[in-house]
Amino acid sequence: MSQHKPMNTKQNIFRTFTFSLALGLVTASMLAASATTVLAQESDNEVEALQIAAVEALIAAPPERALPLARKVVEGDFNDEMKERALFVLSQIREPEAQEIILNVVREGSGELRNEAVRMMGISGDPDALAQLRGLYAEGDEELREAVLEAYIIADDEDSVFELATQTTDEEALSQLVEALGIMGAHDKLRQLRGQLSISGEEVSEALIEAYAIAGDFESLREMAMDTSNPEQQIKAMEGLGIIGSSEADAALVEIYRGTDNAEVREAAMEGLMISGNDELLLELYRASNDPAEKRQLLEYLVILDSDAIWEVIDRALEGGH
Amino acid sequence: MRRPALAALCLLLAAAPVAAAEPRFDDDGWYRWEVASGSSGQNACCHQIRNGKVLQTGCDLGVGINEFTIEEDCVVNLDAVQIFAEVRNGKVREIRALSGNCPVRADTPIRTLENVTTAESIAWLETQLYERESVMEEAVMALSLHADSEALASLSALVENQGLAFQIREQALFWLAQSGTEEAFAYIDRLLD
Numbered sequence: 259m260s261q262h263k264p265m266n267t268k269q270n271i272f273r274t275f276t277f278s279l280a281l282g283l284v285t286a287s288m289l290a291a292s293a294t295t296v297l298a299q300e301s302d303n304e305v306e307a308l309q310i311a312a313v314e315a316l317i318a319a320p321p322e323r324a325l326p327l328a329r330k331v332v333e334g335d336f337n338d339e340m341k342e343r344a345l346f347v348l349s350q351i352r353e354p355e356a357q358e359i360i361l362n363v364v365r366e367g368s369g370e371l372r373n374e375a376v377r378m379m380g381i382s383g384d385p386d387a388l389a390q391l392r393g394l395y396a397e398g399d400e401e402l403r404e405a406v407l408e409a410y411i412i413a414d415d416e417d418s419v420f421e422l423a424t425q426t427t428d429e430e431a432l433s434q435l436v437e438a439l440g441i442m443g444a445h446d447k448l449r450q451l452r453g454q455l456s457i458s459g460e461e462v463s464e465a466l467i468e469a470y471a472i473a474g475d476f477e478s479l480r481e482m483a484m485d486t487s488n489p490e491q492q493i494k495a496m497e498g499l500g501i502i503g504s505s506e507a508d509a510a511l512v513e514i515y516r517g518t519d520n521a522e523v524r525e526a527a528m529e530g531l532m533i534s535g536n537d538e539l540l541l542e543l544y545r546a547s548n549d550p551a552e553k554r555q556l557l558e559y560l561v562i563l564d565s566d567a568i569w570e571v572i573d574r575a576l577e578g579g580h
Numbered sequence: 581m582r583r584p585a586l587a588a589l590c591l592l593l594a595a596a597p598v599a600a601a602e603p604r605f606d607d608d609g610w611y612r613w614e615v616a617s618g619s620s621g622q623n624a625c626c627h628q629i630r631n632g633k634v635l636q637t638g639c640d641l642g643v644g645i646n647e648f649t650i651e652e653d654c655v656v657n658l659d660a661v662q663i664f665a666e667v668r669n670g671k672v673r674e675i676r677a678l679s680g681n682c683p684v685r686a687d688t689p690i691r692t693l694e695n696v697t698t699a700e701s702i703a704w705l706e707t708q709l710y711e712r713e714s715v716m717e718e719a720v721m722a723l724s725l726h727a728d729s730e731a732l733a734s735l736s737a738l739v740e741n742q743g744l745a746f747q748i749r750e751q752a753l754f755w756l757a758q759s760g761t762e763e764a765f766a767y768i769d770r771l772l773d
Contacts, residue, residue, distance in 0.1 A: 300742065308739065311750040312771045315757035323765045324757075330772060 306337075313343045321351045329359050338371045345371075349378040357387050364394065373405035380409025388415050395422055403431065407438045416444040424454050433465035440469025449478055463491055471498035480510045486518075493526040500533030508536045515543065524552070528559060537565035544571065603693055603704050605667040610641055610686050613696035617661035617680065618728035619759060624661070625682035638683030641676060641690070642666065661725045663701055664690070672708060672715055677722035698726055702734050709738070709748055716748055724755030732756070732763050739771075 300308070313331055316324040324347055331344035345363065348356040360382070363375035376394065379387040388410070395406040410419050416439065423435040432455070439448050448469055455462065470478045479502065482495035496514065499507040508531060515527035531540050537560055544556040560568045605611055626639035641664060660680030666673045678684060708719040723734045738744060738752035753771075756764040 308749065309772055311753045312768050315753040318754055319757040320760045323760060327769060327772060
């Protein structure tokens with residue numbers, strides 16, 4: 259390396275730039291022409307893999323450069339895998355033109371590519387695009403509706419899902435919308451929805467309770483678990499409290515257990531504690547219980563939980579205690 | 581200059597063999613050289629950023645590339661890119677490419693190699709594309725920070741080189757797109773034909 263004539267950095271850079279200028283004029287035009295020639299020598303799989311890599315690389319590119327190339331892929335004769343990647347590139351470009359290209363695929367496309375375009379509208383988070391999805395949901399088939407819901411979950415658009423939930427008259431669709439609100443942790447919207455549902459049914463009720471559990475809405479579940487007017491709903495709500503698994507949810511389960519003589523409700527409370535994994539409280543209930551059948555049940559829960567408390571129970575039994 | 585004469589000069593320059601002497605590393609340790617940078621190489625440095633404010637600029641050699649960022653607002657040098665290579669037990673273990681004025685710290689002295697041309701630098705980096713995975717990837721990135729036309733020529737050659745690991749060809753495409761130059765996108769455009 260040090261065998262060259264000494265030259266300082268500026269001279270070195272100047273020399274390089276002079277050469278670059280001349281070389282660049284030639285290479286720029288030659289390179290563009292060479293790309294396809296070389297790819298022609300590769301197998302179809304390799305060409306496709308390189309083209310996919312090229313589209314993925316557009317993510318790192320300035321938007322004004324990436325957009326025309328992504329459009330070329332989406333609107334061109336490429337397979338769905340390529341187009342899906344190009345759609346993702348477009349979803350990251352905050353330009354109306356990019357959103358318009360995605361929307362065109364949603365309007366005119368079909369199958370999985372159309373559904374992917376819908377999800378990309380969610381990823382983009384563009385409010386106008388999200389508003390347009392409501393109409394698609396109403397008109398779409400089951401797959402499209404699922405894609406729209408996924409888009410709303412990705413965009414965390416509680417308002418749109420809530421609006422759809424208040425409008426739908428289909429029990430299955432309502433259950434899915436409620437589940438989506440649960441995934442989004444939309445406590446307030448779920449509570450609001452409970453009073454505004456235009457339809458009801460076991461499926462909806464279950465979905466609502468599951469959504470409260472997923473969203474961690476202790477207050478709503480506690481209220482339903484305390485409500486003795488609908489035993490089925492009450493038991494389901496106790497399961498939800500177990501899923502929440504917080505100390506206040508566990509305390510509510512113990513409170514319900516102690517406040518009722520209904521064997522089914524007591525069992526649901528114990529199951530809730532098992533779901534929560536609270537072996538300390540299960541052991542406490544075991545010690546306090548005088549019902550052999552219930553004690554056996556509590557012991558089973560402790561075994562299922564693989565709790566160390568079970569050894570304490572065995573030691574006490576061997577010592578002659580209970 | 582009249583157009584035919586310019587064209588002739590361009591062809592002459594393009595056809596002229598480039599004397600590419602490989603850098604020689606006689607001992608273990610860090611080596612450094614400097615060449616002209618392209619548009620991607622103008623702001624390559626390490627920045628510690630907290631709450632949108634740059635607290636510290638500068639890279640530590642030998643600690644990986646954890647804090648390396650290319651920040652549009654942190655132009656370090658418009659002219660040059662520094663290439664660093666660490667040799668251990670006679671083998672290249674790490675390559676770093678940073679903007680000219682990016683402050684660099686190392687636990688051991690850094691030996692500067694004078695008069696390395698862009699062609700030599702590129703030729704040497706291209707020899708590292710068959711080494712360890714991390715070195716290969718660092719080499720591709722370093723290539724991309726060289727002067728635009730040379731970087732474009734080198735990266736596009738990597739894309740088309742069927743003898744290279746596919747991930748290196750992918751990396752070359754990534755850095756081509758990152759360059760943002762018209763020529764790079766014309767090339768990618770043709771790839772998609």
